[in-house]
Every structure is written in C-alpha cells, then in structure tokens.
Amino acid sequence: PVGFPVQFRVVGPDTQMVRKIAREVEAVVASSPKVRDVQLDWNDPVRAMKVQIDQDKARALGLTPSDVSMVTQTVMNGATLSQLREREDLIDIVARAVPQERLSLDTLKDINLYTRQGTVVPLSQVATVQHELEEPVLWRRNRDMAITVRADVKDGEQGVTATQEIRPMLKDIQAKLPSGYRIDVGGAVEESAKANDALLAVVPLMLGTIMLLLMLQLQDFSRMWMVLLTAPLGLIGVVPALLAFQAPLGFVAILGIIALGGMIMRNSVILIDQIQIEINEGRDPWNAVLDAAIHRTRPVVLAAAAAVLAMIPLTSSVFWGPMAIAIMGGLTVATLLTIFFVPALFAAWFKLRRHQPADGTDPAQGQLVPTA
Template sequence: MAVTFTPYLGVKMLRDVPPEQRHSHEGIYQTPLYQRLRTVVAWCVTHRKTVVAGTVGLLVISAIGMAKVVPKQFFPSSDRTEVLVSVYLPQGTSVRVTDQTVRRLEAILAPMPEVKTLSAYVGAGAPRFFISANPEPPNPAFGKLIVVAHDEAARDRIIATLEEHIRSGEFAEARIRVARLLYGPPVAWPVQFRVFGPDPVQLRAIGYRVREIMAANPHVVDAHLEWDERVPVLALRTDPDRLRLMGLTPQDVAQQLQTLLEGAPVTQLRVGNRTVELTARGALQGGRVSADTLGALEVLNRDGRKIPVAQLGTLEVRYEEPVIKRYNREPFVAVQAEVRGAQPNDVTAAVWQALAPLRAELPEGYRVAIGGSVEQSEKANLSIQKLQPLMVAAMLVFIMLQMRSFAGTFMVVATAPLGLIGAVLALLVFWQPFGFVALLGLTGLAGILMRNTLILTQQVADNFEAGMAPFEGVVEAAVQRARPVVLTALAAVLAFVPLTHDSFWGPLAYVLIGGVAVGTAITLLFVPALYALWFRIRPSAPAC
C-alpha cells in the first residue's frame, strides 16, 4: 500500500510516494526559508571540521561557565509565608532568661498588622510542620518563634522589621536568626564546616581560626561556633575514704543531691486518661544554688544521721563543656554562618579554598570537613547516581536497537551534552542558580536532544535508501526534519514558560527552555556536520 505524505509529520520514503503526489510534497521544501536553511546546512556539511570543533569549543566553554560562573544552590527558598525566628543565648542560660528575650520579640511582632498568627517555643524547637523544618533538641538557652504572615509581601516586611531591631542592638544578649523556609532536606545553616578531633579545647581553638577565615568572606554573615562557651558548675570534691567513715558512698551523695536539687520521681498519678510522674525535690529559695546554700544542705547516712554537705568535701567552681557533639561517634565543633548576596554552595567553595593553608597545617588527628548545603547537595546527587548507570545502560540498549550500528549510537550519544550550552546561557541571562531541581531538567534535556538526533539520522538512512547521493541525503535530511523538530521544540519551550515564575520549578524551566531552544538549533547543524565528518562525505562524492 502506498504511504501518503503528511506535512506535519515530515517526509515519508520518497519511493513510497505516488508519482502524482511527489510534486506537491517536494514543493514544500522549495520555499525561500527552506532554501536558506539548505544553504546553511550545506555550508556546515562542507566545513564539517570547523562546525564540529566550534560546537565542542562551545561545550567546553559552557562546562567551564557552569563550574565557575553560574551560581549554585541546593534547593530554592520556599514561597510559604512563615517567618522562623531562632533565639540562641549563651550555653548555660536559664530558661527564665530565654523566656524574657522571647517575650520581648513577641512584643514587637504581636502589634504588627502583617502578622496573621504567632507561636513561641522556649527551651526547645517547634514541632515539625514542614519537611525542611527540623525540630531543635531541648535546650534551656534556645527559643523559637513561628510567625505566619498574610502574604509574601507581609512576610518580607516582617523580616525587614526584625532585622532592623536586631541591627540596632536591642538583643545584644542573644544571637537572633530570622529566616524563611527552604525546600528540600533540612539544612540548619547554609554554610558549615566541621572540625573533628579528640580534644574539645583544641577543637575550639581551630574553630576560632576557621571562623576568622569565614568572616573574611564578604558574603558570610554571623560566623560562629555551634558550641563555644563553657559554663560554671559547682563541684563537690570528696574523699571516698572519708565518706566511708561517715557511712556514705559517692553514689549515695549523688542520688540525694540529685533529689534535693533537680528532683527524683517517687510515684505516678492518674490524671484523666494520662499518667503523670510525681517528682520530689528540695525547696531552694528562688531555685538558685550557690556555694553557701549547697553547703547548708544535709544528707542522710546509713545510720539516719544528717550530715551537712560542707563536711563531705570541698565545694569549688569549675568550668565544663555544656555540649560536646559527635558525628559518627567522633567529637566535632561546627563553624557555621548565614549567607547574603550569594549562593551557599559558591560561598562554601570560596571559603574551602581559603581554608587550604589551615587544613595543611592541622595537627595529627584533626581535620576539617564540609557540611551545610554542599553536604546535603552531595547526598541528593548520590541518590540519583545510584540508578543512573542502570538507566544509561538501558538507554544505550534502546539506541543500539534503533540505530543498529556503533557509529549511529555514537552520534546520538554525542548530542546528549549539547543542551548544556543553552542551559548555561539561559541561567546566566536570567541569573538563575543551578541546583538539584535544575539538575533534573538537565538530565531530561539529554533525552530530548537524543530523540531529535534519532529522528534526523533515521531520515538520513531513508534518503540513502531512496537513492540520494550521500551529500544531498545528509543535507536534505536536516531540511526535511527541521519543521517537526523545531515545532516540537517550540511547543516544549512555550510549555515551560509558565513555570519560570514558580520559586521551586523556575531553575528547571530555564534549563529546559534554553537547552531545548539552543540545543535543537545546534543539533540541526552539528549532526549533519558530524555525520559527514565520521563517514567522510564530501560534496563531490558519488551517489551510493
């Protein structure tokens, strides 16, 4: 059965078109537009080495631009209307002092007309209400406020007002962090470096040096150590032999002091359908403990005699580490900061390079590692790379089944990275960052361009089977397939335009728009030139 020509799908086999219909379909490609396209493609095929070299050069420049110029990010900021206000006071601060600071912030926020709802949490973080909002662990020196604004403009005004109060020095006793929600996995601080080592004092000393180098970066704001201050504690230094003569053991003294000072559970009470522990503790005036009040406390020995604490040993003030954090069971201190005017990944890379001299002279057993957004980015990329080899293998199998030659498979795969040229151009023109979402778009872009190459190379094979000379067959294939390839690319570009205004999908949309538009144009010129270079096709070559 004869195959008819459908203009919107391209040219079928010329030998399968009835003679009476050939004149009508051949006339489509005789218009001035197609004639100019034929001239351009013929020039590219004639100067194939120049075209291939130029395309490879553009690809190299784009790769360098992606690595050096395009801003990097992990996940974009959320468009939700919540404002997160974190209050960090020095370690060892009483929860009452933390509550006073939080109430002062509430007094500023509550009268603002932009505030829709306001919640405050003292001594711990807020419950998880968003995937990227990690609840902070219990800490008397920490407070959290969740402010919900009416809209995004109101949210920005709330942030500006709070930052103005903070800059004026109203909360000099605390570190106040005002932030928005972020998409993606939780990241406590965008820029973070972990200093590992066995000695907390040495860790703190190295952390100070890391903090100074971080603070020298103009885009780093509020560089600080995650745990820094040592807190004073009252310690009772005892002699075990002396305690034994008094009829006590160190465990007896510790348990009784725990009950007197902090309290100990003695029983449980039933309140409705809940069980509540009843805790007994000693009554201290104002809840404060000093050397005099602690020395006046009395403990019971095994004979039931009361012995003042002052007779048990010597009371002294010591300074201890309130927090020692571990990562994979190894002690570390995190040096972290906020970012302004740049992307966290770019700032982290710049600071990491500046830390090179310090890292080279660290003592044995100490090292510095990257955390923050860069660490989470690497974890997210690894989740893609786990299945990527399998998908690449499956893709190559399908391409081989279609092309049935290693040369054809090579030409199809060679066009996969060409989308990077247009993607980098679009990201730079619209100054969009490249992150995890944009990486997904770049991965899908490779498939779109390889599909266009498959269509084009198949048309070349069809032209050869129809009896065309090699040079004319390659040129005419690009001309014949230009319309369906360009129209599908244009449809894809227009489909992604609405996503450019979305805060989450915006970078992906720009990558696909630039990659499809520029990549399609390059493919129509690069593939014929590569085909002619690979098979050594010249204008004067005889017909097959």
C-alpha cells in the same frame, strides 16, 4: 535539606582547642560579604554545680558515692513519690527542695546525709560543692570533638559559591593546625558531593537503558552510536549560558545537563528515523538526508523553543535557576547544531555521495545542470 548552606567543621580531640580554632574560623567566615547569621552549633559554656566527693571521708562514715548522688539528685531534681490519676492521665508527684534551696551553695552544703550507722552528717563534711563552667552540648564526629561553624547566605547568593570563596581564606588557619586537628567542609558543598556520588553510581545503568531503548527504536548499532554522539552537543551552549548568568555548575545544573542530553538525543532520533523512512520509500540516500532535514526542522525547532520558553520562569529561582539556564543555553545551541550536524554526520558515516544522473538533472533541485 542542608540547613545552613555554608558549614565548616572543626574536628579534634581536645574540647578547648577545638573551640579556639572554631572561633578563628567563625571570624573568617563572618568577614565574607556573602554570608549572614554566622554561629557555632555549640553554645557558650554554662555554669554547672559540681559535687566533688572525698572518698576517704565518705568510706570512713560508711557512705558510698551512690548514697551522696541519690540525696543530691533528690534535692535538686526531685524524686517521684507517687502518681495522681486525673481521668485517663497519670501525673507524677515529685518531692524536691524549693528553688531558693536548690540554687544556693550554702544550702546544698548543709544537706543531711544518713549513714548506715544512723548518724547524720552534712554534705560539706564529705564533699565540696562548687560552680564550674561546662559545655552544655558536645558533638562528636568519628569519636572526635566537632564544632560546626555555620552561616546562612544572603539573598541571591549560592551556598556553594560562598563556600568556595571562603575556603582559600582559611589556609592560614589550616597551616598552623596542631596534629590531629582538621577543618572539613560541610553544608551545600558536602551534600552536593554526596548527591553527585549517588548520581554517578547509577550512570552505567542509565547508559545501558538508553542504549537499549535506542537499539529498540533504530534497530541498528551505527545509528544508535550516531545518536549518542549528539548528546554532548549541549555542552557547547551550557557553559556560556552558566557563565553569562553567573550560575554555579552544581548538582541541580548537572541534572539539567542530563535532561538536556535526553532532549538532544530525542531530536536526533526524530531526524535519523525520518531519514530512514525516506530511504525505505526508495528515495536516493543523499536526497533522503536533505529532505528529512528540511521536513523535520520545523517540529524540532518548535519543540525546542517550547522547552526553552517553559524554563524562563525558573531562571529567577535560586535553587532551580542553574538547571533552567543549563537547559535553555544548551538546547538552543544544540538544536541549531543538530539540524546541520546530524545530516552531515549521517552522510559522512555512511559515505553518501551526491549522485549525478546521466540526463543532467540535479537530484537535489530537480533542475537541469550544465554538463560537459
């Protein structure tokens, strides 16, 4: 889960400067027609009560910062005096000042502090109490302050598409960033990049496993490489399909392309295996290629049609739509190409030639042909 699909992180050492830059980025993101609910992951500064101790006066009276802190914490937050048992639960008994006293600066200034000599002095004699604005939550990233400008996308929009559209609009802000400050892209783009990296890490293992399985099935290096060469045929149909439906080529679409490659290689294995069966039965290699292509066209087309039709309900999904579109477009084109490309590739790979018998019959048609 990404949370907000559109995210831009403003990172830098100074809190106020980071917030200022984040406000500028927020205004740019909000101007995009594809996003909504633009916000920061930092809340607005809140009013806090700060006690500033005069160290010289406190030491003169025999008070330490911990003494002052203990008294103020007891008044503000309370101190646990005991516990009350109610059946199996223990309930803390907390003593603290009433709300009217806790929220009043004048009352806090008159809090009595007991020195080690037994004298009583008011808090105002050794410290100043005042209200200040401070950040309620501070997020850091690699030890730097980081504010994330985040937004949701409108219905029918993709987080990756919206992010790519907003990035050029931030160039003016990035050009005038002070040294040590930067704007990072997060959200769907960042998560997609992480997923792609994780996917690429297992590609060598995936290819090795595919080659092993093909070798076990075909038991021939030439036929194995022939099947592998048919896998990219799906890209011829994937690109136009994604462009026609304006679907992004993201992580989900890449998953569809990988699955598509497996479907295409399966069809190629079926066709090449049938050719080998025909040849093993004593058929002429040229005729074996033709007969295998004819006999396997219907099952290959029906299997591809079933897969394409099964993807139709997913095309309306914002998340799974790109995968379904990639499979539908790629499998439709690749199936048609496989029926013609694989037999032609097989004949060219093994240098098959049409054999002309001496009796003048056409081996492909079984009919007489004119002879000189």
